[in-house]
Amino acid sequence: xxxxxxxxxxxxxxxxxxxxxxxxxxxxxxxxxxxxxxxxxxxxxxxxxxxxxxxxxxxxxxxxxxxxxxxxxxxxxxxxxxxxxxxxxxxxxxxxxxxxxxxxxxxxxxxxxxxxxxxxxxxxxxxxxxxxxxxxxxxxxxxxxxxxxxxxxxxxxxxxxxxxxxxxxxxxxxxxxxxxxxxxxxxxxxxxxxxxxxxxxxxxxxxxxxxxxxxxxxxxxxxxxxxxxxxxxxxxxxxxxxxxxxxxxxxxxxxxxxxxxxxx
Amino acid sequence: xxxxxxxxxxxxxxxxxxxxxxxxxxxxxxxxxxxxxxxxxxxxxxxxxxxxxxxxxxxxxxxxxxxxxxxxxxxxxxxxxxxxxxxxxxxxxxxxxxxxxxxxxxxxxxxxxxxxxxxxxxxxxxxxxxxxxxxxxxxxxxxxxxxxxxxxxxxxxxxxxxxxxxxxxxxxxxxxxxxxxxxxxxxxxxxxxxxxxxxxxxxxxxxxxxxxxxxxxxxxxxxxxxxxxxxxxxxxxxxxxxxxxxxxxxxxxxxxxxxxxxxxxxxxxxxxxxx
Numbered sequence: 150x151x152x153x154x155x156x157x158x159x160x161x162x163x164x165x166x167x168x169x170x171x172x173x174x175x176x177x178x179x180x181x182x183x184x185x186x187x188x189x190x191x192x193x194x195x196x197x198x199x200x201x202x203x204x205x206x207x208x209x210x211x212x213x214x215x216x217x218x219x220x221x222x223x224x225x226x227x228x229x230x231x232x233x234x235x236x237x238x239x240x241x242x243x244x245x246x247x248x249x250x251x252x253x254x255x256x257x258x259x260x261x262x263x264x265x266x267x268x269x270x271x272x273x274x275x276x277x278x279x280x281x282x283x284x285x286x287x288x289x290x291x292x293x294x295x296x297x298x299x300x301x302x303x304x305x306x307x308x309x310x311x312x313x314x315x316x317x318x319x320x321x322x323x324x325x326x327x328x329x330x331x332x333x334x335x336x337x338x339x340x341x342x343x344x345x346x347x348x349x350x351x352x353x354x355x356x357x358x359x360x361x362x363x364x365x366x367x368x369x370x371x372x373x374x375x376x377x378x379x380x381x382x383x384x385x386x387x388x389x390x391x392x393x394x395x396x397x398x399x400x401x402x403x404x405x406x407x408x409x410x411x412x413x
Numbered sequence: 414x415x416x417x418x419x420x421x422x423x424x425x426x427x428x429x430x431x432x433x434x435x436x437x438x439x440x441x442x443x444x445x446x447x448x449x450x451x452x453x454x455x456x457x458x459x460x461x462x463x464x465x466x467x468x469x470x471x472x473x474x475x476x477x478x479x480x481x482x483x484x485x486x487x488x489x490x491x492x493x494x495x496x497x498x499x500x501x502x503x504x505x506x507x508x509x510x511x512x513x514x515x516x517x518x519x520x521x522x523x524x525x526x527x528x529x530x531x532x533x534x535x536x537x538x539x540x541x542x543x544x545x546x547x548x549x550x551x552x553x554x555x556x557x558x559x560x561x562x563x564x565x566x567x568x569x570x571x572x573x574x575x576x577x578x579x580x581x582x583x584x585x586x587x588x589x590x591x592x593x594x595x596x597x598x599x600x601x602x603x604x605x606x607x608x609x610x611x612x613x614x615x616x617x618x619x620x621x622x623x624x625x626x627x628x629x630x631x632x633x634x635x636x637x638x639x640x641x642x643x644x645x646x647x648x649x650x651x652x653x654x655x656x657x658x659x660x661x662x663x664x665x666x667x668x669x670x671x672x673x674x675x676x677x678x679x680x681x682x683x684x685x686x687x688x
Binding site for chain 1: 582583585586587588589590591592593596600601604605607680681682683
């Protein structure tokens with residue numbers, strides 16, 4: 150398996166105890182597969198993604214990347230990450246942001262320029278290459294963030310609610326763009342979202358997670374061919390099935406919130 | 414057509430009405446005979462004295478015309494003060510920047526240095542004057558010493574805060590893109606902290622400008638601070654006021670320059686754009 154997650158546990162110390170964020174997670178992602186982690190707030194889906202990214206390694210268990218055991222203990226350019234907050238460097242222009250990872254890799258200048266230019270054109274950013282992130286819309290910024298990760302040629306793309314802050318139309322445009330990119334570059338994608346619709350629209354598989362402790366509740370395969378029609382009966386049946394699973398967890402989340410509030 | 418230029422004129426008029434009224438009142442008071450002109454000279458008298466102070470003392474006799482133009486007393490004093498501000502500021506900043514970056518980035522170094530910094534920081538630079546004279550005598554060395562202290566702490570404190578406040582998401586993104594410690598520091602932490610650092614530098618050069626005037630009044634015998642204190646001994650109140658306005662204009666110029674530097678270096682920053 151390309152990403153092999155075995156018995157992963159993760160706990161955080163909190164005042165007066167600890168929170169078990171992830172419990173006995175076992176998940177396999179095949180090469181070129183598009184997997185969504187779906188669940189309500191606090192289900193640990195971002196924690197799991199951060200563990201794969203190497204930002205916050207698991208307390209126990211192992212995450213192997215392409216057969217290399219514990220390859221995910223440190224962050225690295227083999228697992229490019231796209232953040233919800235874009236995380237572009239605001240002091241760099243669009244082109245400089247895309248270039249950053251290539252400069253670290255130490256690519257020859259000509260090759261670097263060619264690559265940055267190709268990506269700028271591919272993501273319709275060429276006219277904006279000298280702009281700073283603050284002068285671009287959220288959708289544009291997220292395009293830059295995707296281009297920055299594509300520049301790394303990393304086989305794996307990790308995406309943490311990348312389109313969560315965008316309006317519905319921009320979101321759909323970028324989803325389609327992402328599917329095209331995924332198709333063209335054959336990336337393995339692990340995509341965190343709390344949008345049921347988004348997961349059905351994008352993924353090969355949706356791993357629904359439980360609220361505290363975070364476990365994999367159900368691993369649902371989405372076999373519909375792409376492009377998917379979000380108005381079709383099949384699409385909506387899947388949405389309904391997933392919604393039922395997610396809402397059970399959402400209820401537990403809400404109850405805990407209320408209890409936590411009244412306990413204070 | 415019509416509205417925009419008219420608004421411009423109106424804004425201009427609004428801007429000058431109070432200064433003109435103050436000048437008129439001042440002139441009236443001075444001419445009324447109610448106040449001793451040696452205590453409060455009239456604006457006209459001040460401007461005349463200012464011109465005396467500014468213009469070349471000898472008539473032009475060949476050589477560089479530009480040099481002759483600035484051969485008066487005021488340009489010399491202003492240049493002396495300015496070079497002290499810039500020199501002292503650079504010394505203070507060049508010491509504070511690396512220390513601040515290191516203290517901000519390393520908890521260990523912060524723990525080592527912070528107690529000393531906290532003890533020394535509240536001492537006003539002016540309180541160092543006796544020690545500065547004792548150590549360095551009179552002249553430029555104590556002035557540079559005092560001014561660099563004035564610039565040192567604001568730059569240091571802001572640099573530390575700037576590094577400590579770097580948003581963790583930039584660090585995560587950079588590490589994800591393969592950045593090592595040096596790249597992280599040089600290309601992420603330093604630029605991300607730049608808004609704080611520049612704020613510190615602005616405060617620092619402002620403090621340096623206050624300190625230079627005081628230092629010149631006490632430890633040096635040239636510069637604008639020295640000149641206005643010297644003028645007091647001769648009861649030249651017009652020259653004192655002319656000197657004060659010169660100091661004000663110089664301060665304004667420094668501020669203008671720092672502002673420009675700020676806008677240029679932070680053109681990427683949100684909230685800097687005027688439009």
